[in-house]
Amino acid sequence: MARRSESAGPFLLRAALLAPALVLLLAFFLLPLAKLAMLGFEGQGYWAAITAPRSLRALRDTVLLSAAVSFSAVALAAVVGHFLARRRFPGRRLLVAMLTLPMAFPGVVVGFLVILLAGRQGLVGSVTEALFGERLVFAYSFAGLFAGYLYFSLPRCIATIMAAAEALDPALEEAARSLGARRWRVVRDVILPGLAPALVASGAICFATAMGALGTAFTLATDTSVLPMLIYTEFTLATNLGVAASLSVLLGATTWVVLALARGASGSLAANA
Amino acid sequence: MSAVLTAIVALFLIGPVLLSALAGVTANWFLGASAGLTLAWVVKVWDLYAHTIGLSLWLALCCLVCTLLLGVPAAYALARTPSRLARLLEELLTLPVAVPGIATALGLILVWGAVGDFRIHWTFLLIGHVLFTLPFMLRAVLAALRGAELEVLEEAARACGANFRQRFLGVVLPNIRGGILAGALMVTALSIGEFNMTLLLSTPHTMTLPVGLADSYASMRLEVGSAFTLVFLVLLVPPLVAMQALSERLGR
Numbered sequence: 072m073a074r075r076s077e078s079a080g081p082f083l084l085r086a087a088l089l090a091p092a093l094v095l096l097l098a099f100f101l102l103p104l105a106k107l108a109m110l111g112f113e114g115q116g117y118w119a120a121i122t123a124p125r126s127l128r129a130l131r132d133t134v135l136l137s138a139a140v141s142f143s144a145v146a147l148a149a150v151v152g153h154f155l156a157r158r159r160f161p162g163r164r165l166l167v168a169m170l171t172l173p174m175a176f177p178g179v180v181v182g183f184l185v186i187l188l189a190g191r192q193g194l195v196g197s198v199t200e201a202l203f204g205e206r207l208v209f210a211y212s213f214a215g216l217f218a219g220y221l222y223f224s225l226p227r228c229i230a231t232i233m234a235a236a237e238a239l240d241p242a243l244e245e246a247a248r249s250l251g252a253r254r255w256r257v258v259r260d261v262i263l264p265g266l267a268p269a270l271v272a273s274g275a276i277c278f279a280t281a282m283g284a285l286g287t288a289f290t291l292a293t294d295t296s297v298l299p300m301l302i303y304t305e306f307t308l309a310t311n312l313g314v315a316a317s318l319s320v321l322l323g324a325t326t327w328v329v330l331a332l333a334r335g336a337s338g339s340l341a342a343n344a
Numbered sequence: 345m346s347a348v349l350t351a352i353v354a355l356f357l358i359g360p361v362l363l364s365a366l367a368g369v370t371a372n373w374f375l376g377a378s379a380g381l382t383l384a385w386v387v388k389v390w391d392l393y394a395h396t397i398g399l400s401l402w403l404a405l406c407c408l409v410c411t412l413l414l415g416v417p418a419a420y421a422l423a424r425t426p427s428r429l430a431r432l433l434e435e436l437l438t439l440p441v442a443v444p445g446i447a448t449a450l451g452l453i454l455v456w457g458a459v460g461d462f463r464i465h466w467t468f469l470l471i472g473h474v475l476f477t478l479p480f481m482l483r484a485v486l487a488a489l490r491g492a493e494l495e496v497l498e499e500a501a502r503a504c505g506a507n508f509r510q511r512f513l514g515v516v517l518p519n520i521r522g523g524i525l526a527g528a529l530m531v532t533a534l535s536i537g538e539f540n541m542t543l544l545l546s547t548p549h550t551m552t553l554p555v556g557l558a559d560s561y562a563s564m565r566l567e568v569g570s571a572f573t574l575v576f577l578v579l580l581v582p583p584l585v586a587m588q589a590l591s592e593r594l595g596r
């Protein structure tokens with residue numbers, strides 16, 4: 072221990088290296104969040120803001136949407152990630168690049184892509200009109216939100232799960248197969264347990280990102296109001312600071328709890344594996 | 345089975361991007377690509393939104409400098425302090441990623457919004473961007489610091505009489521340059537695309553590219569929005585591709 076700390080210079084030096092980042096965090100993050108949490112007590116208070124029918128509906132829809140997207144994204148990414156980790160084929164690198172590129176697309180752009188895909192002048196509408204004589208338009212509904220959230224969740228999940236699958240020993244799968252295990256048994260007893268920590272971790276990140284996402288809902292302007300959107304309208308249109316603050320705290324707390332739970336689960340899964 | 349599903353997912357992710365690029369250079373999307381191709385929409389985007397592009401690039405650059413100056417030393421201090429306190433501080437410093445951007449933005453406006461002209465100055469946005477991207481720089485650099493056998497090298501340099509400055513500049517930095525570069529590319533890409541926090545923080549005086557995009561989607565015709573998206577992708581994709589190439593090279 073003594074050797075380690077000596078090699079990094081004295082304690083004061085290390086404190087000085089950390090100080091600027093900590094000051095920034097304190098002044099522009101911890102202080103504002105504390106103020107936000109305090110503000111929630113003013114006016115009607117937390118309980119009234121959270122139990123208003125509109126808030127409850129938004130909370131329910133946001134959690135449902137985020138959970139559904141997380142499960143779907145992780146399930147799809149598990150298949151795609153495992154496939155990409157095991158197979159070698161021409162164009163594989165390009166495919167991986169294309170699959171992970173949308174990772175940093177902001178939500179507004181994703182919302183616009185959904186409009187191009189399933190909006191009033193969208194591709195799905197044109198195709199369905201040509202085939203069935205009726206335009207299918209779902210961009211501005213819950214399905215549109217789902218498509219958008221799935222779009223920005225998939226790349227990150229695929230990247231994480233592919234890396235985890237590459238770290239798994241393929242010999243285990245071959246051994247199970249040569250011992251006569253059927254395909255789904257190999258998946259259930261070998262691949263899934265091996266991938267479990269990565270699946271839980273990427274699902275949790277996915278959920279947290281979906282809970283806080285604003286851009287996609289902003290562009291799509293759907294009937295379904297997600298919680299970040301409700302906070303935005305409460306703040307800008309209704310200038311109802313207390314309610315916006317209470318809802319922000321609710322949103323932050325829900326997200327944080329899920330992340331903490333998932334990290335615990337992921338840790339114990341990794342320990343058991 | 346897996347191959348088919350992978351193909352469908354790839355189509356879902358790439359199809360809309362190509363669609364958008366095509367719409368951005370099509371004379372009239374409603375009539376289809378047969379109406380002819382044009383760069384008129386791109387020119388129009390430039391006239392209307394050039395200032396948002398300029399601000400976003402400037403912000404990304406400043407954000408990168410700030411995260412480098414704040415993040416690299418902080419990561420080093422954290423990596424070399426094997427204590428509970430260091431774990432706690434690391435946790436704290438990465439918290440802005442877990443808290444929804446809109447909540448952070450609201451808090452920033454509450455505490456700092458009324459201080460002079462800060463609210464309408466571009467540095468107000470910079471603060472938000474640095475808060476949000478610093479964790480990514482920290483993580484990338486920490487991973488590099490913990491990966492290499494850096495402590496042994498540093499110890500050797502110390503035994504040879506190198507002081508802290510010589511060790512940090514001559515031994516530590518060159519050995520973690522891959523991590524720093526990966527963090528830098530991530531920070532740049534995230535700053536250019538940040539919206540969740542920026543929507544509340546930005547004002548008519550300080551409008552960033554993604555906020556401008558939202559504006560064009562809401563008030564302009566589809567072709568203009570598409571052309572703007574195309575311009576945005578041309579800016580965003582190079583750092584992303586560089587990031588992937590780098591991570592592949594480092595992974596080997």
